[in-house]
Amino acid sequence: MDNAAKIFPASLDSLEPIRDYVSKRCEVLGFNKKKTYGLCLAIDEIATNIINYGYPKAGIGLGIIEVHMADDARQLTVTLIDTAVAFDPLAHLVPNQDDMNKPLEDRPIGGLGILLARQNVDEFRYERRGDQNCNVFVVNVSS
Amino acid sequence: MGFNITSEITEGVAKLTLAGSLDSSSASMMQAEIQKVAAQSPTALVLYVSQLEFMSSAGLRMLIFAKQKLGTTVQIYIVQPQGQIVDTLQMTGIIHSVHIVDNYPA
Numbered sequence A: 001m002d003n004a005a006k007i008f009p010a011s012l013d014s015l016e017p018i019r020d021y022v023s024k025r026c027e028v029l030g031f032n033k034k035k036t037y038g039l040c041l042a043i044d045e046i047a048t049n050i051i052n053y054g055y056p057k058a059g060i061g062l063g064i065i066e067v068h069m070a071d072d073a074r075q076l077t078v079t080l081i082d083t084a085v086a087f088d089p090l091a092h093l094v095p096n097q098d099d100m101n102k103p104l105e106d107r108p109i110g111g112l113g114i115l116l117a118r119q120n121v122d123e124f125r126y127e128r129r130g131d132q133n134c135n136v137f138v139v140n141v142s143s
Numbered sequence B: 001m002g003f004n005i006t007s008e009i010t011e012g013v014a015k016l017t018l019a020g021s022l023d024s025s026s027a028s029m030m031q032a033e034i035q036k037v038a039a040q041s042p043t044a045l046v047l048y049v050s051q052l053e054f055m056s057s058a059g060l061r062m063l064i065f066a067k068q069k070l071g072t073t074v075q076i077y078i079v080q081p082q083g084q085i086v087d088t089l090q091m092t093g094i095i096h097s098v099h100i101v102d103n104y105p106a
Helices: A012-028 A033-058 A112-120 B027-038 B056-072 B083-091
Strands: A002-009 A064-071 A075-082 A123-129 A132-140 B003-010 B015-021 B044-053 B076-078 B099-101
Touching: A002 A012, A012 A033, A012 A064, A012 B099, A033 A064, A033 A075, A033 A112, A033 A132, A033 B044, A033 B056, A033 B083, A112 B056, A132 B076, B003 B027, B015 B027, B015 B056, B027 B056, B044 B056, B044 B083, B056 B076
Parallel strands: B015 B044, B044 B076, B076 B099
Antiparallel strands: A002 A064, A064 A075, A075 A132, A123 A132, B003 B015
């Protein structure tokens, strides 16, 4: 088991550094480009929600996002921890098949990010621990 | 990596060239370019994206914004997207509303 963690300011300028931090770990683990990209995309989407909605709704000017990574021979687990308002991405509706078939101009804008977060990792979990939101992304090493 | 975007209008066709990472921190740059070209009422929107390495849902929202801003009859062409970006368009169904092409004009 290998563990690492880093704290980032909850600002949009942190999105690329967060993706870089995670993708470096993926590189060490020998993940291919598709798997690395999918994980980074999933994390980017949830981090964006935390920055754009979570902390502003909590009335917190500049919060933080902790990025924790743990890996073993089977999987890499990345956990984003924030102290913004409680937000369970799994409790929110994502676009359904009807929405998917709509012309672009009629597409609902909401929910696309959460859809991408859920679809681009092997497992996505949400936990509320005290005043913390924990968004957990799991990618299997061998998938 | 950052994000770069340039735009031009040639014979009524709006051409945007995107490179780097299109995420929520850079989407406003794309929105500004769409608004700029929309003022000239182009007949088509062509996105040259071979150098675009990353696109989140913020980029998808820009495609929806472009369609709403330019009008439903204006076709959107995406030239040489990288595989992962095609996957994202596929996963969200947006691929059905745009044209993925190797070259524009063909």
